[in-house]
Amino acid sequence: MxxxxxxxxxxxxxxxxxxxxxxxxxxxxxxxxxxxxxxxxxxxxxxxxxxxxxxxxxxxxxxxxxxxxxxxxxxxxxxxxxxxxxxxxxxxxxxxxxxxxxxxxxxxxxxxxxxxxxxxxxxxxxxxxxxxxxxxxxxxxxxxxxxxxxxxxxxxxxxxxxxxxxxxxxxxxxxxxxxxxxxxxxxxxxxxxxxxxxxxxxxxxxxxxxxxxxxxxxxxxxxxxxxxxxxxxxxxxxxxxxxxxxxxxxxxxxxxxxxxxxxxxxxxxxxxxxxxxxxxxxxxxxxxxxxxxxxxxxxxxxxxxxxxxxxxxYHPEIIENAPETDYSITELPGDITIRNLSYTYSGSSAEVLTDINIEIKSGQMVALIGEVGSGKSSLLQVMQRIYNPPRSTVFFDTNELYTIPLSTLYSETSYVSQEPIIFSGTIRENIAYYNPELPFSDIQAAAVFAYLEKDILSFDQGYDTIVGEHGITLSGGQKQRLAIARAIIKKPKVLFIDNALSSVDTETEEHILRNLLTLKSTMTTLIVAHRVSTLKHCDNIILMDQGKIVAQGTHEALLEKNNLYKVIYEKQKL
Ligand SMILES: Nc1ncnc2c1ncn2[C@@H]1O[C@H](COP(=O)(O)OP(=O)(O)O)[C@@H](O)[C@H]1O
Ligand SMILES: [Mg+2]
Structure with a gap:
C-alpha cells in the first residue's frame, strides 16, 4: 500500500x-x-x-x-x-x-x-x-x-x-x-x-x-x-x-x-x-x-x-556527517594515527585491510608500497571517508575521523587518485576546480609546481586550452601533473597521492617531489609510489602485502632488514 x-x-x-x-x-x-x-x-x-x-x-x-x-x-x-x-x-x-x-x-x-x-x-x-x-x-x-x-x-x-x-x-x-x-x-x-x-x-x-x-x-x-x-x-x-x-x-x-x-x-x-x-x-x-x-x-x-x-x-550506506560530528573542527592538524584498522568492502566477504597501525607526524612524507591489490588505494580512501572505516581507527591528531565535519575533511585534504579525472573545460578551470574564483597567479603557481607550465604554454590557447571530452586529449603524464596542480592549489594540510606519478619521467618526478618537500612545514603527504627515486625522499616507507603492513622504515633501514624490499630495489636498478 x-x-x-x-x-x-x-x-x-x-x-x-x-x-x-x-x-x-x-x-x-x-x-x-x-x-x-x-x-x-x-x-x-x-x-x-x-x-x-x-x-x-x-x-x-x-x-x-x-x-x-x-x-x-x-x-x-x-x-x-x-x-x-x-x-x-x-x-x-x-x-x-x-x-x-x-x-x-x-x-x-x-x-x-x-x-x-x-x-x-x-x-x-x-x-x-x-x-x-x-x-x-x-x-x-x-x-x-x-x-x-x-x-x-x-x-x-x-x-x-x-x-x-x-x-x-x-x-x-x-x-x-x-x-x-x-x-x-x-x-x-x-x-x-x-x-x-x-x-x-x-x-x-x-x-x-x-x-x-x-x-x-x-x-x-x-x-x-x-x-x-x-x-x-x-x-x-x-x-x-x-x-x-x-x-x-x-x-x-x-x-x-x-x-x-x-x-x-x-x-x-x-x-x-x-x-x-x-x-x-x-x-x-x-x-x-x-x-x-x-x-x-x-x-x-x-x-x-x-x-x-x-x-x-533510503540506501543505508551513505557518506554524511556522523552524529558525533564536532562542527567546531575547521582545521586539520597534520598528525595522523591509524589504530587497529581492518576493513571489508560492503557486499564482499574478503578483508582488504587487516590490523593496520601507522603513526604519521605532521609534515612527514610517507610512502605506501606493495603489489597490486595489496590494499594501498583502499587505505587512502578509507582515511578520507570515500569509504567508511570502522569507528576509532583513524585519527587526525586527537580528532577521531567521524568527529570531523566532512566539509573540513574535504577542504583540508587533497586526493590525487590513481586515474586522474579531467573535467570538460579549460586547463585553467581544471586546475582551479576547487575554487573558480582563485586568481590567475595561484593557478600559474600550481602549474609551475606540478611541472606542467611548459606543456600548457606549448598549446595555442595556453591556459584557456579546452581539454576533456570536448577538447584536446592530454597525455597520461600531463593528466597526472594537472591533477597534482589541482590538488596543491587547495593548500591542503594532508595530501594523498595514489600512484599519480607513474606516467611522468623520472626527471619530472624528481622535480615535483622536490617541490612537495618544500611544503613540509605545512603539509603531510601520503604517497603510493614504486620508484626508489621517490622512496629515497620519504621519512617512512610502509610495505604492504595482502592488506597487512609487513614492514616499515626508511629506505636505508628497509634495504638492510627487509628481503622483499631488497627485491623491489634490485628490480628497479635493472
Ligand atoms: N570497491 C571495492 N569493492 C570491493 N573490493 C574492492 C574494491 N576496491 C578494491 N577492492 C579489492 O580490494 C583489494 C585491494 O585493492 P586496492 O586497495 O585497490 O589495492 P592496491 O591499490 O594496493 O592495488 C583488491 O583485492 C581489490 O580487488
Ligand atoms: Mg591502487
Missing amino acids: LLTSPLIKKYIYLYRYKLALGSLFVIATNLFILLIPRTFKYAVDAIRDYQMPALLHSVELILVYALLAGISRFFMRNILFSAGRYIEQDIRNDFFEQLLRLPQSYYQQMKAGDLLSRALHDMDHLRYLFGHVTMHVTNIISLYLFAVVSLATIYLPLTILAIIPFPLLFLATRYYSKIFFSQYKEVMEKMATITVSLQEIFSSISAIKAYTREEHVRERFVTANDGYVQSNLKLVKTSSMYHPFISLFTSLSAIIILWLGGILVIKGTMSLGSFVAFNGTLVFLIQPTIFIGWVVNLYQRSRASVARIEEVL
Whole structure:
C-alpha cells in the first residue's frame, strides 16, 4: 500500500494544504457540472409547458453553473498538477543530494543507465501519482457519489439498469491499460537500445573504424530501430482496438436509456425533462469509469517507481556527517594515527585491510608500497571517508575521523587518485576546480609546481586550452601533473597521492617531489609510489602485502632488514 511508504507520507504531509485544496476544487467542479443536467430538466419542462420566463431562468442558471465549473476546473488542474511538479522537483533534488552522499562502491554496483532511468522515468511516474492520481481518485469518488445520488432522485429503477453495464467498461479499460502500459514499457526499452547504439558511436568511433566494425554496428542499430518501430506499431494496434470499443459502449448505453427511458416517458411514468436530465447526468459517469481502469494501473506503475526511488533515497550506506560530528573542527592538524584498522568492502566477504597501525607526524612524507591489490588505494580512501572505516581507527591528531565535519575533511585534504579525472573545460578551470574564483597567479603557481607550465604554454590557447571530452586529449603524464596542480592549489594540510606519478619521467618526478618537500612545514603527504627515486625522499616507507603492513622504515633501514624490499630495489636498478 502506497500510503504507508515513507516517501509518499512525507510528501503528502508537506503538500497537504495544496493537495486538499486541489481536491476541494475537484469536488466543487463535479457539483457544478452535475447541476447542469438537473437544470436541463426545468428547461425542457418549461419548453413543454411553453413557459418562456422559466426557460430563460434555467438557461441563465446553466450559464452560471458552467462558468463556475470552468473556474473551479481551472484551479483544480492548476493546483494539483503544479503540486505534482513541485513534489517531483523536491524529490529529484533529494535524489541528487543522495547521489552526492552515496559512496563510490554504490556506483560500482549500480549501472549508470539504471540510476538515470530512476531519476527521469520513475520520477515522472511520481509526478503523475501526486498530480493525476490524486485528481482522478477524488474525481471518480465524488462524481460517482453525486451522480448516483442525482440519478436515483430522478428515477431509481432506471439508475440501476443504467449502471449495470459499467463494470464491463471498467474491466475492459483495466485490461486495455495493462496491455498499454506493458507495451509502452517495451517501447521505452527499445528506445534505450537505440540510445546505447548511438552512445557507442560517440564513445568508440575510432575503434569502430580501426577494426572496420561499421557493418556490425550498423546492423545492430538497424535492428534496434526496427524493434522500436515494431513495438510502437503494437501500441498503435492496441489503441486502435480500444477506442472503437469505447464509442460502441457509449452508443449502446445511450440506446438502452433512450429505449427504456423513452418507454417510461411515453407511458407517462417519467417527465420529458427528467429523461433529459437523466441522460445528461449519466454521460458524466462514462469518463470516470474509463479512468478507474487507468488509475488502477497508474497506481501500480507508480508503486514500482516509488520502490525504485526509495531504494536509492533510503540506501543505508551513505557518506554524511556522523552524529558525533564536532562542527567546531575547521582545521586539520597534520598528525595522523591509524589504530587497529581492518576493513571489508560492503557486499564482499574478503578483508582488504587487516590490523593496520601507522603513526604519521605532521609534515612527514610517507610512502605506501606493495603489489597490486595489496590494499594501498583502499587505505587512502578509507582515511578520507570515500569509504567508511570502522569507528576509532583513524585519527587526525586527537580528532577521531567521524568527529570531523566532512566539509573540513574535504577542504583540508587533497586526493590525487590513481586515474586522474579531467573535467570538460579549460586547463585553467581544471586546475582551479576547487575554487573558480582563485586568481590567475595561484593557478600559474600550481602549474609551475606540478611541472606542467611548459606543456600548457606549448598549446595555442595556453591556459584557456579546452581539454576533456570536448577538447584536446592530454597525455597520461600531463593528466597526472594537472591533477597534482589541482590538488596543491587547495593548500591542503594532508595530501594523498595514489600512484599519480607513474606516467611522468623520472626527471619530472624528481622535480615535483622536490617541490612537495618544500611544503613540509605545512603539509603531510601520503604517497603510493614504486620508484626508489621517490622512496629515497620519504621519512617512512610502509610495505604492504595482502592488506597487512609487513614492514616499515626508511629506505636505508628497509634495504638492510627487509628481503622483499631488497627485491623491489634490485628490480628497479635493472
Ligand atoms: N570497491 C571495492 N569493492 C570491493 N573490493 C574492492 C574494491 N576496491 C578494491 N577492492 C579489492 O580490494 C583489494 C585491494 O585493492 P586496492 O586497495 O585497490 O589495492 P592496491 O591499490 O594496493 O592495488 C583488491 O583485492 C581489490 O580487488
Ligand atoms: Mg591502487
